[in-house]
Amino acid sequence: MEQYELAVLYHPDLEIDLEKAEKQVEKLVKDAGGSITATDNWGKRKMAYKIAGHEHAVYVFYTLEMPGEGISKLNNALNITGEVIRFLITKPDLKAIAKAEAMKVNRDKRLSQMGDAEEDDEDESDDEE
Numbered sequence: 001m002e003q004y005e006l007a008v009l010y011h012p013d014l015e016i017d018l019e020k021a022e023k024q025v026e027k028l029v030k031d032a033g034g035s036i037t038a039t040d041n042w043g044k045r046k047m048a049y050k051i052a053g054h055e056h057a058v059y060v061f062y063t064l065e066m067p068g069e070g071i072s073k074l075n076n077a078l079n080i081t082g083e084v085i086r087f088l089i090t091k092p093d094l095k096a097i098a099k100a101e102a103m104k105v106n107r108d109k110r111l112s113q114m115g116d117a118e119e120d121d122e123d124e125s126d127d128e129e
Contacts, residue, residue: 001034002091004064004071008078009057009086015044018058021083025062028081032074034066051085 006029014021018041029036042059051057066074071089078087 001065002068003037003094004034004066005090005092006062006064006074007088007090008060008062008084009047009051010060011083011085012044012054012056012058014083015058018060022060024081024083025078028074028077029062029064029066032066032070032077034064034070034074036062037065038063054085057085 006025008025010018010021022039026036040061042061044056044058046056047054075089078084
C-alpha cells in the first residue's frame with residue numbers, strides 16, 4: 001500500500017449536507033482497494049476561477065493508503081461523480097517532507113540557542129550596571 005493525497009472540490013450547495021458526499025468518496029476509495037487515513041475539511045472557499053459556473057466550492061483533503069492499481073479506478077469513479085466539481089490525486093514526496101521537518105527542528109534549535117545567548121548577554125550587561 002502506498003500513500004496518496006486526494007484534494008476534492010465539492011459542489012458549494014453541499015456545505016450543509018456534506019456527509020453524504022464524503023461517504024460516497026469513502027466508498028469509492030474502499031472499492032478501489034484503499035482506505036482513508038486522514039481528512040482535512042477546509043470548508044467553503046472562493047475558487048481562483050469559475051468551474052462549471054460556480055465561484056465557490058467546499059474543499060476537502062484526504063490522505064489515502066491504497067495500491068497503485070486502485071488509483072485509475074478511483075480516478076474514473078470520481079470523474080462521473082456529480083457532487084465533485086474537481087479533484088486531484090497526488091503522491092507526496094515523503095523524503096522531502098521528512099527533510100523539511102528535520103530542517104525546521106534544526107532551525108528551532110538554533111533560534112532557541114540564539115535566544116539563550118541573547119538572554120545571557122542581557123544578564124551580563126545588567127550585572128555591569
